[in-house]
Every structure is written in C-alpha cells, then in structure tokens.
Amino acid sequence: MQRMSYPGYPPTGYPPFPGYPPAGQESSFPPSVPPGHGFGVPPGGAGFSGYPQPPSQSYGGGPAQVPLPGGFPGGQMPSQYPGGQPTYPSQISTESFPSYPVFSPVSLDYSSEPAAMTQGTQGTIRPAANFDAMRDAEILRKAMKGFGTDEQAIVDVVANRSNDQRQKIKAAFKTSYGKDLIKDLKSELSGNMEELILALFMPPTYYDAWSLRKAMQGAGTQERVLIEILCTRTNQEIREIVRCYQSEFGRDLEKDIRSDTSGHFERLLVSMCQGNRDENQSVNHQMAQEDAQRLYQAGEGRLGTDESCFNMILATRSFPQLRATMEAYSRMANRDLLSSVSREFSGYVESGLKTILQCALNRPAFFAERLYYAMKGAGTDDSTLVRIVVTRSEIDLVQIKQMFTQMYQKTLGTMIAGDTSGDYRRLLLAIVGQ
16 A cells, blocks of 8 residues: 655654644644544644554454454443543442353353454563463462452462463363352452453453443443444454354344434444454555545535445445545545544544544554543543453553553553552553553
C-alpha cells in the first residue's frame, strides 16, 4: 500500500492521520468541533503529534490471526467516553459481585494462544518458563488456608502466568484438592480485587461473552460495553463469542441485543454480531475513493443523513481498507471522517461508528485514551480499567503503555498507582509491569 505524507507532521514510521495538529498548536480544525474533542487530543485542546502510528500497524483480522480465537486483536473500549465523566447510571457497585457465575467451561476450549506474536505487538505477560500447575495450585491453596489470606502470594502467581497457564492451574487445583479454585478465591476476596482476579481466570472468549451478558442483565443496558466488545473484535472472535454465549448462558446473543437496543444503534450491533467483516489485508484504492465519495454524499453532502450507507461501509470493509477510505475522505472533503461522523450522528450509534474508525487508525493509542478517561477526574471506572488491562495484557499492552506516555506525558503505571490502592493496585501494577 503506497503511503502518503502530510506536510507538517513528524515522521513516525507511518504518516499520521490528517486532521490532528502537531504538538503545541491549537486545534483549529474542524471549527465545529471544540478543541479536545478530536480523537487522541489530550485535555486542554492542544493536539499532540499527529495521532502517532505504531511501528507496525496491527489490524484485527489478518489472515495470521484467524485460528486464534483467544487473542484479542480487536480493541477494548471502556464504558465511558471523554465527554461523560462518571460511569453509566446502571453501573453495578463493584463491591459485591454475587452475579459472577461459577464457571469452569472445561468441556469447551475457549482459551487459545494470544495473537500478539502475529502482530508486531507485545503483551506485558508472557507464559512462565518451567511452569508447574500442581505447584502453583499448592501455593494458592496455602495462601488461602487458615486465618487470613496471603494476597501477595496470589499476586505473584497470577500476574506471572499466561491465561492458558491459569486455566491449567484451575484444573490442577480441582484435581489435587477436589475444590473449585474460583469459589475459594471468591470467598477470600472482595471488591475490585475480586473482579480483577476472576477476570484473569476467565478464558478470553468467555470473559467477553460474560461481559456482554452482564451488560444486558437486569434493568438498563451498559451500551458502552456492547460497543467496546462488538465493534472491535475479529470475525473469528465474534463467532466464538456468539457460540460461547449460547453454550454457557443458553441464550441467543443477537436476540438479546435486539431486545436491549433500538434504531440505528441496534442495526450496527446486529451487523457486528455477524462476524462477517472483510478481512482481506490488501487495500483497493479505487474502492476507498468511491466509498469516501458515498460517505460524503450520505452525510455532509446532503440535508439529513443516510445512516444505512455509513453502516454498510463501516460494518463490511476491512480495517486497512477503512484507513485508506479515511485518507481519501479527508483529501476530498477537507475534513476528517471522524468529525463528520460526530456532526451527522449522536448517541451510541455515533460512539459505535467512531470506535470502528479509531480501531482502524491506531489501536494502542485508542486503548491508551480509554484508560486515561477511565481514571481521569473524580472516581475511577474500575470495570473498564480491569477489562482493558486484562484483555490486552497478552496482546499489545507494551504499545498501549508507550502511547499513553506519549499522549499524556505520564506513565500508565503512575496514573494507576494514583487512582487505586492495596492489593488491587499491587496486582494491576504487576500486570502492567513497571
């Protein structure tokens, strides 16, 4: 794919996306979007160097990832956005999680090797060498026996094993002691620490399916979680999630989405549920040009908006293809596609469409921003913090940390340390790796 260079942007390997001013300049474009609303613009409105690109772009859905249902090349997105400070109204108190199912889907293998190695990205957690599941099971048993709990011993084991190894520890624990490790951990832990540990012990696909179920259970729906998962996964992952949702909860994911959402947002999520995005990695420049033209005529170029045109293009085109379309669009419309989506849409469908575009641009920067807003201001959106740190820990957390420092002039670890406490903080920092 031939690369263009945009004047005024520092060379960062990839040419950054147009429409983001270099560091130190006020963002004066587009005039309709106040500074700070552009994707990747830190608070204060001054843009940073042109939405930098990672050294090797990783798009969910490359051929190399198809047999890897367990990795998450798709982006995770938090349950809240830059604009809306605290969490959604239906936020469950994380203090007690009676709704955690006791899961041990041993019969179904939802775990698999992470996709990190195929993408030129790295996780902070690697499989431990000389791994011995029985020995780890014994360490955890001792940590929970008797009076009090040795949380440090639990942290040392959990933070230094891959998800696949944790599944083996779970099985070894049951074999050795005839007890369920998850039940034991739940009885010893509470609050955020409990949520974090349980997330680490869920196989990745199960964690996604479980998060979707939880987001739609009870009164109200956590739309941000639906967007975060459904708009960012590869076809293979989506299909695995749909199967897991059916086998573990006995429910049809698409049906649940239809009954919990409506309008254009419902249509976008149902499209995502199909797991049918084009995954051919080569870019058709002619098509990018035509799609850009169609998107312009469906939005900026007419009165009102033809939503179905946006849905069709953003739901079917591959991530590299969408990136080329965004480049063609800004050349043609003199405005970037993200800001056009902001002008033409609102609410959750706007968030969903922007999520897809942001993932096509620079996935690690996208997560870095989500983590930042989960912790910025009063209170912390712990569910989002846990979800992103856990799901990216074996895929691209190294790149997310680099982007975080670049975008916010402080490290992810510093911000987590300032926002959390106790064993919960210790375990998060052990995963993030200082």
